[in-house]
Amino acid sequence: MSQKLPNRDAVSYGEAIRSKSVRVTKHRLLIMTALSHERLPISIRDLTKKVRSCNESTLYRSLESLVDAQLVRRVHLDGAAARYELSIDRPHHHHIQCVRCGLIQDVDICVRSKEEAVLRSTPAFASVVDHSLEFFGICKPCASR
Amino acid sequence: MSQKLPNRDAVSYGEAIRSKSVRVTKHRLLIMTALSHERLPISIRDLTKKVRSCNESTLYRSLESLVDAQLVRRVHLDGAAARYELSIDRPHHHHIQCVRCGLIQDVDICVRSKEEAVLRSTPAFASVVDHSLEFFGICKPCASR
DNA sequence: AGAGTATATGCAAATTATTTGCAAATAGCG
DNA sequence: CGCTATTTGCAAATAATTTGCATATACTCT
Ligand SMILES: [Mn+2]
Ligand SMILES: [Mn+2]
Ligand SMILES: [Zn+2]
Ligand SMILES: [Zn+2]
Numbered sequence: 001m002s003q004k005l006p007n008r009d010a011v012s013y014g015e016a017i018r019s020k021s022v023r024v025t026k027h028r029l030l031i032m033t034a035l036s037h038e039r040l041p042i043s044i045r046d047l048t049k050k051v052r053s054c055n056e057s058t059l060y061r062s063l064e065s066l067v068d069a070q071l072v073r074r075v076h077l078d079g080a081a082a083r084y085e086l087s088i089d090r091p092h093h094h095h096i097q098c099v100r101c102g103l104i105q106d107v108d109i110c111v112r113s114k115e116e117a118v119l120r121s122t123p124a125f126a127s128v129v130d131h132s133l134e135f136f137g138i139c140k141p142c143a144s145r
Numbered sequence: 146m147s148q149k150l151p152n153r154d155a156v157s158y159g160e161a162i163r164s165k166s167v168r169v170t171k172h173r174l175l176i177m178t179a180l181s182h183e184r185l186p187i188s189i190r191d192l193t194k195k196v197r198s199c200n201e202s203t204l205y206r207s208l209e210s211l212v213d214a215q216l217v218r219r220v221h222l223d224g225a226a227a228r229y230e231l232s233i234d235r236p237h238h239h240h241i242q243c244v245r246c247g248l249i250q251d252v253d254i255c256v257r258s259k260e261e262a263v264l265r266s267t268p269a270f271a272s273v274v275d276h277s278l279e280f281f282g283i284c285k286p287c288a289s290r
Numbered sequence: 291a292g293a294g295t296a297t298a299t300g301c302a303a304a305t306t307a308t309t310t311g312c313a314a315a316t317a318g319c320g
Numbered sequence: 321c322g323c324t325a326t327t328t329g330c331a332a333a334t335a336a337t338t339t340g341c342a343t344a345t346a347c348t349c350t
Contacts, residue, residue: 023346025298044336055300060337062298076221076277080308081336096267099274105267109259111278118280122241122250126288128280129244132221133256135263136275143271168317168326190306200329205308207327225337226307 008036008089016088020069027054028062032071032086040104041075041083041095077134078102096135100142107135153181153234161233165214172199173207177216177231185249186220186228186240222279223247241280245287252280 013032014024022028034050035042042050044059051059063084066072073087077097092112097104115128158177159169167173179195180187187195189204196204208229211217218232222242237257242249260273 023297025346027299057301057338058299065298080225080227082225096263096270096273098270103269105269107263107267109256109263109266111254111256114254115280118241118252118254119282121253124248124250124284125241125243125282126285128241128282130281132277132279132281134277135260135273136277137264137270137273139269140271170317170327172328189308202309202330203328210327 016071017066017069020071022065022069022071025062027051027058028066030054031059031062031066035072035084035086036089038085040106041073041077041085043079043081043083045081047084075134076132077104094133094135096137098139098142099136100138103139103142109133109135161216162211162214165216167210167214167216170207172196172203173211175199176204176207176211180217180229180231181234183230185251186218186222186230188224188226188228190226192229220279221277222249239278239280241282243284243287244281245283248284248287254278254280 013029013036017024017028017032030051031047031054034047037050044056044063047059048054048056054062063072063074067074067084071086071088072084075083075085075095077083077095078099091108092110093106093108094110095104096107111131111133115131118128119125158174158181162169162173162177175196176192176199179192182195189201189208192204193199193201199207208217208219212219212229216231216233217229220228220230220240222228222240223244236253237255238251238253239255240249241252256276256278260276263273264270
C-alpha cells in the first residue's frame with residue numbers, strides 16, 4: 001500500500017486538470033504538486049506552510065474545485081479540520097488512524113463493491129458517486145504501553 | 146432501516162450512561178433524549194435549538210464524553226460541522242447523502258467484517274476500534290431534474 | 291498573437307466551529 | 321450529609337471556513 005510517489009511534473013498535472021474541464025492555474029498546479037509530496041492527507045493549515053505563495057482563501061477555493069473534479073479527496077480523521085490528498089497517481093484507498101497517538105496509515109480495503117447493495121437498500125437514491133471510509137484503531141506501540 | 150424510534154425514558158438513558166462509567170447529569174440525559182427524537186445526525190448548532198437549557202460549551206463537552214463512551218456517534222457529511230446521532234437503541238448503521246440537495250438516509254451496509262482484513266494489511270496496528278463510512282450519491286428527484 | 295469574457299485570486303473581514311480558563315454547581319461515594 | 325472529582329456556565333480565545341469585491345489570469349475566438 002501507499003509509498004512509491006510517482007512525483008510527476010506540473011505539465012502532467014495540467015493535463016489531468018484540463019481533462020476535468022477545470023482551469024489550469026499556477027496555484028492549482030502548485031497545490032497538486034505539494035500534495036504529491038505528501039504521504040498522508042494534509043490539513044489546509046499545514047498546506048499553507050508548503051505552498052507559501054498561495055493565499056489561504058485560494059487554497060480553500062482551489063481544493064474545493066479539485067475535490068469536485070475528483071482530482072483530490074477530502075478526508076475526515078480526528079480533529080475538526082478536513083485533510084486533503086491527491087486522488088490520482090495512486091490507487092483509491094482509505095486510512096486507519098490510531099486513536100491514542102494519531103498515527104495514520106493507508107489501507108486498501110474499499111466498499112465500492114457495496115454500492116449496488118446500498119442502492120438496493122435505499123430506493124430514494126438513483127446512484128452512488130462517492131464514499132468516505134476511515135478506520136480507527138490502536139497501533140502496536142500504543143497497545144503495548 | 147432506521148425509523149421506529151424507541152423513545153425510551155430518561156431513566157433508561159441514565160442506566161446506559163452509568164454503565165459506561167460516565168457521570169449521569171441532567172444535561173447528558175437531555176442531550177440523549179433530544180438525539181433520540183432526531184431521525185438523522187444533527188449538528189451542534191441545530192442541537193442547541195432543541196436543548197435550549199444547555200450551554201453550547203456543555204454540548205461540545207458532553208457530546209465528546211458520550212462519543213468516547215460510544216453512546217453517540219460523530220458523523221461527517223457535507224459541511225464543516227460534525228453531526229451527532231445516538232448509537233444505542235438502533236442498529237449500527239451508516240448514511241448516504243445526496244450531493245445535490247443534501248438529503249440524508251440511513252444505510253445498513255457496514256464494514257465491520259472487513260476489520261480483520263484491515264489489520265492484516267496494516268501490520269502497524271494492533272486492533273480496530275471503530276470506523277466511519279458514508280456514501281454520497283444522487284437522489285431520484287435530483288436525478289430526474 | 292491580441293481582445294473579450296468567464297473564472298480565479300488576494301486581501302480583509304465576516305461567519306462558523308471548536309476549545310479553553312476558571313469559579314460555581316453538582317454527581318457519586320461513603 | 322459531607323467530601324472530592326467532575327461538570328457546567330460564561331466569556332473569551334482560537335481555529336476553520338466562507339464571502340465581497342477589485343484586480344489578475346486562463347481560455348476562446350479571431
Ligand atoms: Mn492516503
Ligand atoms: Mn443515522
Ligand atoms: Zn473506497
Ligand atoms: Zn459500520
